[in-house]
Amino acid sequence: MRGGGQARELLGVPARPRDTVARLALAAAVGLAVWVVSHHVPYPSYKDWFDLRVYQGAVGWWLDGQPLYAFDLDRTGYGFTYPPFAALLMTPLAALTYAQAAAVxxxxxxxxxxxxTAAFVVPLARRRGWTPWLAVALAVPVVLLMEPVRETIGFGQVNLLLGGLVAADVLALRRGWRWAGVGTGLAIAVKLTPAVFVLYLVLTRQWRAAGVATGTAVLTALLAFVVSPQTSVQFWGTTLWETGRVGELDQISNQSLMGTVARLAHPGEPDRVLWAVLVLAAVVVGMQRAVRAHRAGDLLTGVTLVGLVSCLASPVSWTHHLYWLVPAVAVLVDVAAGAPVAGRALGGRPRVAARLAGVGAVLVTTSLGIGTLWFYGDPGRNQPHQTGLLGALGEETYVLFMVVLLLVLPVRAAVRTPAAAPAPDDVLAVR
Structure with missing residues (x-):
């Protein structure tokens, strides 16, 4: 935004008086959204940090000499399910009170x-001529309202940490740092699903980063084995394969391909051959498009597609695991605001592509904000499933979002962010 009497733009509003109106309108819209989500969503976001209580209780139990994977929080049937190295990282929780751990x-x-959010929004704002700080200030509350984010915070989950580790690796790769890949390796050490990012690094011929990520994951597993061999043998030999430890596969909150197959088969057993075929298709399509995005210079779309693959392919992807829908919305907003799309979008009709991207961004954001999924069921175990077509589709709301995005999330043509005042690097932006 420039001075000297030139017209200024704020989120597409050209004149100074209208800038104020736009700011007030957008602030009011965000405030209204906060109120609606706080009072009228069918599945409240406050979860009493349930998963954090599992982590804290499990590491305390383990430090007392008990088997880590035998821990059961208040006889709820929920215990520690992550690799042993994750428990090592979480041991400081045992020294904190519950309130202190929740605050941290x-x-x-x-x-x-x-x-x-700033990493996604700042490059977009600069290219559009918007005020970066205001764009971030408006975007952050919206992101906090989106179900995967508010549930990650409400449960005390690790999904944002995993996203941050992957983002750190993208920044390291952009800058040519030799340690690029460590973030992905640590993410794998905490939770195995980010391993799909190593495949992405291999397919995009980022050999060193793939090796560093693999080596980091292996070294962390070896370290955990040295600290507690019995715990590592228990996890890799038994616990890893016990998917029922985290809940029933057919629960509506399991928005993975396995969850869909399990709901279709309920009350029978899910067809694992069908699931394997669907996962293979998701991996092939998602990785092919992610590689294309990487070659086009659209790092954010490439990494987002891989994240969506990880959510779809995992046997269990609870709604708070679906963080990768958030950067997908950032891509859609960028295209809706005029970012060029690589290749021929809808037969060379960029305006149509922009409008569809805008509709998609509003639809996904609104649905995640109000928790559309929970109008068709609740997160409890052994719940009856919808019988009509509309209800059955409603139970798969977030799965359908991810499948559609995997197929059509736009790959943006490489563009440069204008050099304005000094600001953070375009960590995951189009170059």
């Missing part, structure tokens, strides 16, 4: 939301 976890998660 919430602060870290909200900070990660702000940093990651």
């Amino acid at each position: 976890y919430t602060t870290v998660n909200v900070t990660l939301v702000a940093l990651l």
Whole structure:
């Protein structure tokens, strides 16, 4: 935004008086959204940091000499399910009170939301001529309202940390740092699903980063084995394969391909051959498009597609695992605001592509904000499923979003962000 009497733009509003109107209108819209989500969503976002209580209780139990994977929080049937190295990282929780742990976890998660959102929004704002700080200030509350984010915070989950580690690797790759890949390796050490990013690094011929990520993951597993061999043998030999430890596969909150197959088969057993075929298709299509995005210079779309693959392919992807829908919305907003699309979008009709991207961004954001999924069921175990077509589709709301995005999320043509005042690097932006 420039001075000297030139017209200024704020989110597409050209004149100075209208800038104020636009700011007030957008602030009011965000405030209204906060109120609606706080009072009228069918599945409230406050979860009493349930998963954090599992982590804290499990590491305390383990440090007392008990088997890590035998921990059961208040006889709920929920215990520790991550690799042993994750438990090593979480051992400081045992020294904190529950309130202190919740405060630390919430602060870290909200900070990660702000940093990651800024990484997505600032490059977009600069290219459009918007005020970056205002764009971020408006985007952060919206992101906090989106179900995967608010549930990650409400449960005290690790999904934002995993996204931050992957983002750190993208920044390291952009800058040519030799340690690029460590973030992905640590993410794998905490939770196995980010391993799909190693395949992405291999397919995009980022050999060193793929090797560093693999080596980091292996070294962390070896370290955990040295600290507690019995715990590692228990996890890799038994616990890893016990998907029922985290809940029933057919629960509506399991928005993975396995969850869909399990709901279709309920009350029978899911067809694992069908699931394997669907996962293979998702991996092939998603990786092919992610490689194309990488070659076009659209790093954000490439990484987002891989993240969506990880959510679809995992046997269990609870709604708070679906963080990768958030950067997908950032891509859609950028295209809706005029970012050029690589190749021929809809037969060379960029305006149609922009409008469809805008509709998609509003649809996904609104649905995640109000929790559309929960109008068709609740997160409990052994719940009856919808019988009509509309209800059955409603139970798969977020799965359908991810499948459609995997197929059509736009790959943006490489563009440069105008050099304005000094600001953070375009971590995941189009170059």
